[in-house]
Amino acid sequence: MRKKFDKTVAVDNVSFEVKDGEFVILLGPSGCGKTTTLRCIAGLETPDEGEIYIGDKLVKDLPPKDRDVTMVFQSYALYPHMSVYDNLAFPLKMRKYPKDEIDKRVREVDRLLRIEDLLDRRPRQLSGGQQQRVALGRALVRNPQV
Numbered sequence: 001m002r003k004k005f006d007k008t009v010a011v012d013n014v015s016f017e018v019k020d021g022e023f024v025i026l027l028g029p030s031g032c033g034k035t036t037t038l039r040c041i042a043g044l045e046t047p048d049e050g051e052i053y054i055g056d057k058l059v060k061d062l063p064p065k066d067r068d069v070t071m072v073f074q075s076y077a078l079y080p081h082m083s084v085y086d087n088l089a090f091p092l093k094m095r096k097y098p099k100d101e102i103d104k105r106v107r108e109v110d111r112l113l114r115i116e117d118l119l120d121r122r123p124r125q126l127s128g129g130q131q132q133r134v135a136l137g138r139a140l141v142r143n144p145q146v
């Protein structure tokens with residue numbers, strides 16, 4: 001895959017495959033194209049060349065919402081006016097999950113991430129690590145493809 005922004009080559013011929021359940025790290029110096037690669041996979045950027053498959057499906061022409069990909073951003077992008085609980089429930093609410101299913105999934109990730117005592121707080125009332133775990137939880141509740 002390749003991606004340019006005007007004259008800047010952001011991603012220069014990257015090619016890799018990730019197996020189901022595999023844990024992969026993209027490591028490289030600042031500006032080498034890690035975020036752009038992930039944004040292309042999620043559909044937030046369009047590569048200039050190359051193809052992206054999720055499972056057997058070529059996702060090139062699918063909008064982000066139809067790719068079933070989730071991300072935790074470098075800046076956590078939690079909703080400041082919402083409680084931790086509502087931040088976690090939000091992706092499921094948007095997809096019109098029933099209330100009891102939302103509650104079940106939120107309880108699963110809050111236990112996993114040890115934030116179950118923080119559900120009524122706003123993000124600004126949390127430590128950095130706690131905010132990071134809420135952002136992770138918001139990505140996990142949906143159990144996405146990627």
Ligand SMILES: Nc1ncnc2c1ncn2[C@@H]1O[C@H](COP(=O)(O)OP(=O)(O)OP(=O)(O)O)[C@@H](O)[C@H]1O
Pocket residue numbers: 005008009010011028029030031032033034035036037
């Ligand atoms: N929207 C954009 N417009 C123009 N140039 C961009 C844009 N986004 C990224 N770039 C440039 O593309 C290159 C790759 O950026 P990218 O954000 O993918 O790097 P990164 O590997 O995630 O870096 P870091 O470790 O600093 O987060 C950089 O030179 C960056 O300045």
Ligand SMILES: [Mg+2]
Pocket residue numbers: 034035036074
């Ligand atoms: Mg980055």
